[in-house]
Amino acid sequence: MKVLEQNSVTQIIQDSLDKSMSYAEYRNLVTYLVETEATSGAEHTKALINYTMLNDRRMKRWDKTIKVSEEVIDKMQEQDREVTWLVLTESWCGDAAHVMPVMNKLAGLSSKINFKVVLRDDNQDLMNEFLTNGSQSIPKLIAIDKETDAVLYTYGPRPSIATKMVEDYKEEHGVLTPKFKEDLQRWYNKDKGQTAIKDLIKLIQEN
Numbered sequence: 001m002k003v004l005e006q007n008s009v010t011q012i013i014q015d016s017l018d019k020s021m022s023y024a025e026y027r028n029l030v031t032y033l034v035e036t037e038a039t040s041g042a043e044h045t046k047a048l049i050n051y052t053m054l055n056d057r058r059m060k061r062w063d064k065t066i067k068v069s070e071e072v073i074d075k076m077q078e079q080d081r082e083v084t085w086l087v088l089t090e091s092w093c094g095d096a097a098h099v100m101p102v103m104n105k106l107a108g109l110s111s112k113i114n115f116k117v118v119l120r121d122d123n124q125d126l127m128n129e130f131l132t133n134g135s136q137s138i139p140k141l142i143a144i145d146k147e148t149d150a151v152l153y154t155y156g157p158r159p160s161i162a163t164k165m166v167e168d169y170k171e172e173h174g175v176l177t178p179k180f181k182e183d184l185q186r187w188y189n190k191d192k193g194q195t196a197i198k199d200l201i202k203l204i205q206e207n
Helices: 002-018 023-035 046-065 070-077 094-107 124-129 160-173 178-191 194-206
Strands: 083-089 113-119 140-145 151-155
Touching (some): 002 124, 023 046, 023 094, 023 113, 046 094, 151 194, 160 178, 160 194
Antiparallel strands (some): 083 140, 140 151
16 A cells, blocks of 8 residues: 555656756746736735745845855755655745745756746645645745656754744744744844755754
């Protein structure tokens, strides 16, 4: 039964990979959506269109400003396993706008990592295989061994510190308030992608 389940997941992953795009193509898509006052995903509300516009600006900034240490560069270049990083996202997702530029920066430091992007709402079978606490949370990175097709690890939707912030706030208050979301954005801006870098390096080294 487990073999059948694995074969099914492998096929779902392959189906999504067949229609995936590069990070550069994804960035071009988001810019096009902004120019046409649109958004990706199943819903097309004014709020989501505005979030897409905001996220395009965020990603432009992070693409230019994320810094990595020499130690991180060395660790990424030591990567010897060929891996595909397949990321589920949508243009309106605030967490994705902060985290995906980090993923792309690290992937670009290794010739062994192929970074591919798919849209969540167009890949529901894949999303439902990689839920976070039962939720279709994005961004979600799935690391796939190119030789065996095995899923090595997953990451997302938030860096470890941000995840704890969200969990602690939900435990105390039940729901995330607009004020908390503003605080979370401030944390992202102050952190400058460094927690996500540490998290991903740890996952790579453990796998």
